[in-house]
Amino acid sequence: MLCARSLYFHKRRFYKGLYHFPSEFQALNNFGLIFIFSIYLGLLLEEEENRKVEIKFKAFSILTEHGVSLLERLFLPALDKMGKICYLFLTRDHAIFQHNLVNGDGVQCIAQFRKEALFDDYRISSQNEDRIAFTIDVSLLLRAVQISVSICTEFGNGPSANRLQIKLVKKLPPNCTQPMPFLTFETKGYKSAVIQDVPISKPLSRAQVLELHTALDMAQDLPQTLVQVPDLNQLQNFVDRMKHVGDLLNVSISKYGDLHVQISKTLITLGAEFCKLLVVGEQAEAPSEDRNLGVQTRLERAISRGDAQSVQVSVRHFSRSLQCHLAKPDYAFYGIAPQGACVTVIFEFFIPGTRQTDKSISLHCRLPVLDPGSS
Structure with a gap:
């Protein structure tokens, strides 16, 4: 707001300026001059607010x-x-x-x-x-x-x-x-x-x-089980080949340290299994009787025991998340949020020249999960 001293100064400057245009303002009475001065004052207030915005x-x-x-x-x-x-x-x-x-x-x-x-x-x-x-x-x-x-x-x-x-x-x-x-x-x-x-x-x-900060806090929630994928290039090459088969990708993660990715069409099914990966969080021992079973059977039994989760995501989204390998992370961890809310990918960076995690840097992605019933 303009102070009283500033208001007096601008009022004097306004009336002094009228002397430069005598013929234009001769026909104006006091009400007309007051109206014009109010417009002038409004412009000053707007300028003052803009100045405040600049230094906000x-x-x-x-x-x-x-x-x-x-x-x-x-x-x-x-x-x-x-x-x-x-x-x-x-x-x-x-x-x-x-x-x-x-x-x-x-x-x-x-x-x-x-x-x-x-x-x-x-x-x-x-x-x-x-x-x-x-x-x-x-x-x-x-x-x-x-x-x-x-x-x-x-x-x-x-x-x-x-x-x-x-x-x-x-x-x-x-x-x-x-x-x-x-x-x-x-x-x-x-x-x-x-x-x-x-x-x-x-x-x-x-x-x-505040909305952005709240969303950021919510995005920090970690899955109960994370598996470490040491070779992102291998996973990237596989997903690149699968992109030409279909649009939907099934992702399954078990507490035994297994990561399954699979894409299916009417006449073709492609999949890859990464076994015995490092597990962070909740983990379990794979039952010995499951070792000689097929991949799909083992996965179904693990899901029925509550030792695995499976969700469906977009191949395009999964492939895009892998572009984070351009940041050259040392490791990547994959997990599925509770109730299958999303697929979380956490990238780990080491302090250069060491094997210690650089806690000053963090990078992670969250992939939206698709409803299989609507596919």
Whole structure:
């Protein structure tokens, strides 16, 4: 709101401006002048509100060389395969990329980074508990990072030159009357700096951020049984061959460490079984009397004992989730949520040069389950 002193100042400036147009305002009485001044005051208030919107949020960060490498070579190419647009959710301690988490019917994908994993300097502030969320085109973001990397490589001068500054700003684009939000990349070369503006959506409202945060919390629930798949390429090759057979894929996981994937048509059935995988969570010993039985019979008996679950998913969704191998995870874990709500894929990353899990990075997908009765 405008204070009394500011209101007095603008009133004086308004009437002083009338002297420049004497003939236009001679016919106006006091009521006419008051009406025009009220319009002028309304425009001032609107300008004041727009100014407040501009300073409602601030974000500034400097990416480390390791952070640039993670985004440019691994995670952004994988996220780009998942979909064109994603949410970027920034908090005091994390940067989170999210696909289809709210009102999405496709594969949900969540990549979460602690600030230390990406940034050397990270500052964020907003009126919503220092939380900012917006949508962004992943391909444009990837291109901006790639251009910055090429500039640093060509014109860089030591490690300090390989740092990339990112700011969340509002600018007035050409031929526009309202400022638009951008993610601005500033890359400092040897003799010059290159600035790139990546357009983003209007930051989400407080209610929308709360909805996104709630969906994120719900997506953290883990299946009771997870099996480790060490070779994603083998699974990827098999699914690529099955895509030409049908659209629906049966996925079964047992507490014995077995993963079954199968696709069926009228005259053909293709399937693969991965046995004796590492089990995380609830596990059980396979009965000795089942060892000489066929795959389908063993699976049916395990389901009847409550030691296995089987659901049906889209082949396209399953294949898309495998694109996360572009992020080069060390292991992948597959599980089925209780009551067959979804198929969860969790990717594990090691600290470079060790066999210890890197807890500053997490990536997982959730595949929607199809109703077999409606297929």
